[in-house]
Amino acid sequence: MPTRRYDDTPGFGSLYARTVKATLRKAEYEPDTDGLTLELPHAAIDQDHLTAYRDVTGFSAGPALPVTYPHVLAFPLHLDLMSDPSFPYKPMGIVHLANTITQLKPLPMHADYAIRVHSSPERPHPKGTIFDVLSEVRVDDEVVWTDSTTLLSRSSGTPSAHADLLPDLSLEPSAFWDLHGNLGRRYAAASGDRNPIHLWKLSAQAFGFPRQIAHGMWAKAASLASIQRGGGLPDAYTVRVDFRKPLLLPSRVQFGSQRTGEGVDFALYNDDHTVTHLVGQLQPR
Structure with a gap:
C-alpha cells in the first residue's frame, strides 16, 4: 500500500x-x-x-x-x-x-x-x-x-x-434550534468543506436538493456541544451518528437526548418531529 x-x-x-x-x-x-x-x-x-x-x-x-x-x-x-x-x-x-x-x-x-x-x-x-x-x-x-x-x-x-443502522429513536426535545440559511457557508469557512450542496440554494439545486443542506459533521458537532453543555462529556468515549435525512437550510429543528446508563442516545428531528435527520449513540470507554 x-x-x-x-x-x-x-x-x-x-x-x-x-x-x-x-x-x-x-x-x-x-x-x-x-x-x-x-x-x-x-x-x-x-x-x-x-x-x-x-x-x-x-x-x-x-x-x-x-x-x-x-x-x-x-x-x-x-x-x-x-x-x-x-x-x-x-x-x-x-x-x-x-x-x-x-x-x-x-x-x-x-x-x-x-x-x-x-x-x-x-x-x-x-x-x-x-x-x-x-x-x-x-x-x-x-x-x-x-x-x-x-x-x-x-x-x-x-x-x-x-x-x-443505529436503532430509530423517538426522544422528547430538550432544545429547539433555528438554523439560518448561511449556516452551511459559516461551517464551510471553519471546516474547509465547501461542497456546493451546503452553500447556496442554486448550487444545491444543481445536485437535486430544493435548497442548501447542513453539513452532517456540523450536526454531529452541534449535538455533542449541546450534550457537553447539558451535563458534560467523558474523557474517553466512542460516539457514532447515522445521517438519515438531509437537513434543509434555513429550518427549525428539535434536538433530544437521554442518558442510558453511562451512555447517551441523541437525535435531531425536524420542527414537527416527523423527520429524523440524525441519530446518535455515545458510550464511555
Missing part, C-alpha cells in the same frame, strides 16, 4: 480542482486498486481557526479540543484521498451515511498532532457500495483519536446486502 507524506496541510484550492477533475473522468476509467495512505506528521492548532469552529458548532472554550475538531484537521487528507487517481469512485455525489469517532483521552490544544488517513475495503449495500475513510491521530506516537467516515457510492446495489 503506497504512502504519501506531507510536510504541511495540502491546499484546498488544488484539492477542489482535482476533485472536480476526478468527478468528470470517463466511465471506462480503471483505478489503481492498491489503495493509498496519507500522512501529515505535524499538524499544529491555529487558535483563530479553533475559535471560529467553536463559534459555529457551539462548543465552549476549554483546555482540550472539541472531539469533532480533528475531523476538520484530517479533512484535507480525505479530499486528497478521494480525488487521487487511485481512488475507485467519483468523489462528488458520494453520500455521507455515518461517522464514528473514538476519543481515547482529552486532546490538548497545544500538542503536535500526527494524522494518518486511508480507506477500508469496499462492501455491498442495498443502494450501492460503501466504504470507510479511516483517520487516526497520534500525539507522541500514541493513538489518541480515531474516526471512521462511512460513505456510499450509489449504484444498482445488492438487495440482499445488510445495511448497518
